[in-house]
Amino acid sequence: MSCFRTQQKKEKQCMMSTPAIRRISECFVKPRSSNQICNLTPWDIAMLYTNYIKQCLLFKKPATLIDEHHFKQNLLEKLKNSLSLTLSHFYPLSGRLVTHKTQNPPSYTVSIDCNNSDGARFIHATLNMTIADILSPFDVPPIFQSFFDHPKALNHDHHTMPLLSIQVTELVDGVIIGCSMNHAVADGTSYWNFLNTWSQIFQAQSQSENHEYDVPISRQPIHNRWFPNNCRPPISLPYKYHDEFIERSERPLLRCRYFHFSAESISKLKAKANSESNTTVISSLQSLSALVWRSITRARSPPSDQKTTFRLAADCRSRIKPPLAEEYFGNCLHVTSAEATTKELLENGIGWAAWKLHVAVTDLNDRVVLEFLEGWLDSPFIIQMGRYFDPYSSLMVSSPRFNMYGCEFGMGKAVAARSGSANKLDGKVSSYPGREGGGSIDLEVCLSPQTMSALESDQEFMNAVTEFDSLLF
Template sequence: MMDTPILQRVSECFIKAKHSTQKSNQICHLTPWDIAMLSAHYIQKGLLYKKPEPLVNQHDFIENLLEKLKHSLSLTLSHFYPLSGRLVTHKTKDPPFYAVFVDCTNNSGVKFIHATLDMTISDILSPLDVPPIVQSLFDHDRALNHDGHTMPLLSIQVTELLDGVFLGCSMNHCIGDGTSYWNFFNTWSEIFQAQGHEHDVPISHPPIHNRWFPNDCVPPINLPFKHHEEFISRYEAPLMRERIFHFSAESIAKLKAKANSECNTTKISSFQSLSALVWRCITRARRLGPDQKTSCKLSTNNRRRMEPPLAEEYFGNSIHTLGAGTARSGELLGNGLGWAAWKLHLAVVNHNDRVVLGWVREWLECPLIYQLGRYFDPYCVMMGSSPRFNMYGNEFGMGKALAVRSGYANKFDGKVTSYPGHEGGGSVDLEVCLSPLVMTALESDQEFMDSASSPSNTH
């Protein structure tokens, strides 16, 4: 058996914002949503591209690509200036005070890495399971967001494969959520494609940097800690298998029709139906006792649920882990798909401005920092990310990406990450992380496999 090739780092540098503004020379205060992420991992998502054909000169191609990526990144950072800063903790003993914020005046820049890996696109996409080498396509492996005190808040790694290029991005989760992350990525792509202009490119969705605080909350937030060891813990994921399952638009439409028919309604959404299927089938694969409680959690965007709503361009965190459904295993599996889907539907419908504000006020009274190893119980299914994010619209001179992949970050047994399917049209890819025994059982689950298939973008 041949040894797996090792990733080689060719070069690294720091990219700074092309232009500074009055706002980019200030302090960026963190909200409760942001601070709660201090002990979680960076967001790690990336896109795999095929090298153009025919390619006359490999060296010229990659050097030209790197130069364009750096230039467009510099222009993009002028809009997303907090990413160039560093986290700072300010504390005093008398009176006691402890606050974490982003120092944007410290324009240290973002890290930019060029690496090579002697593997092909097929080596990455063809195996049934996502190969562990994918984790090396991202910088900041296992880094916690609190590490942003000394590490860049954003790191880009461009890995050259034999026939492709992987563009991996690691962004500090205290700075923004998935909506913010993909707005950054989309804007970078937009500016890259418009290169050749002498002046700055107008962008479609300028980020909004005025961070949201309740009316009676004046930042910075004074935390009840004396040292970061009181709220930071390192998390090491157990041995897991990670696999991508594809759900066509037709398959999801059938699930939605089935769930709504069973409940005599039309209100259950496609994603609620799909999440219900995943919750049921993973619970069955775990072979839990009938009285064992199990739950399904959804990562929910708060922006449009608030009154008045926050703009989608709001740059920061505005997410909630919604405990969408709790049931005993026997109850969940003894009822149909619609029963589970309706529980998820009700939780989503009831997640409104009052609930969002209630969580924020409770947090301010007793600040909670999410601990990966303790926050999710071993019987839960956690649905993260969103198939609504524009992932495949990001082009960097190599056409449409072949696939989306993620790094080590924020994964545990029962974590399911959703992406749009490569062909679009409402199709969805799910990245499922499970213990080896449970994954094997899921692959033999007829209800699940009748709806799922392997992604078609494996070449």
């Protein structure tokens, strides 16, 4: 523990001396053409109260770099050109939210207007820090908030702000590409399809002297938004003013830290979970989630009869009948959960917890999803992230299946993928693919300082954690 306190002291000193980020320029990038109005589905509307999806990729500058100025200007120009072409495929991201209201009867509809918009914001910034400065601390340093646009805005706020903002931050030895995307427009699957397509177009243009031509893309987004039976858009909400469902609150004091689990460690967890449950169907992520559920609960030390809940945000594309394609652009998420008392969770093994999570996921089918959506249409509501969190619950979001490290932008494989400060609450856990691939997984865990300290001393949890490869930066 003394070692950790020493690290905390170093991090505090680092925060006090952290250089300020400097914005050099900003502009707006528009698609070649766009004249659409997009209606929001129940899944989209429910996200109006949450924050943007904010992820960034950290790249090393080329080792053989000779002309720093030429590299920077060339990179920025290619990013803008390829972004414009990418937005032609993902045109809702170039629009703005628009609301139509009536008072008698009360009606409140929100849609995406791609006609009257400046497009996506593109920001160029610099920071006098190295990749090691940013990635070395145990906890995610506060400077990460500066790598994204819209620091505290909610999705509903962006009637006048861009639905997509890209910030390119130049470090001493690297480049950070941060992407902020309105969560009422798209989910994580759509987010990474966009980024991978942008990278694909960037790479193709880099191999051609003509930067204006259209590049064939491998995964064309599908914009025909899915609505439940008998639901005719636009969907009317029972409000007169946004103040009826939007509340501002201060973010809680949290520690957020990344933990790495090698492919070997994940394989051992999965084998143990399946062996203890006498089955072969429990997945790697379910096994890891069971470890996290048990470890966080133990770190919180609730009473033995206290009910604990572990929730998983699941992609519903393959659960709808007929299924939606993975390229479906929009939100398509449902939160499923498993419950157990502290005593049940900790007295039984990891296999017991993993089986409960497996059942929760496999029980999430077309009928469950449709019943939820029909209930939502009868009584529409806007998701407040806090309703998924109590002192004894956790939520797993994102996915190690997302192709985060397939986005290269001419600088090779990213050194790391990280998130911004959006939607951070006590008990939120985000899963990422490990950089080395092969089934490795990274977790971003957000907890109160006291609970995080206890987790870092949890033997079962830390025995499964693998150290990050410091040689990468």
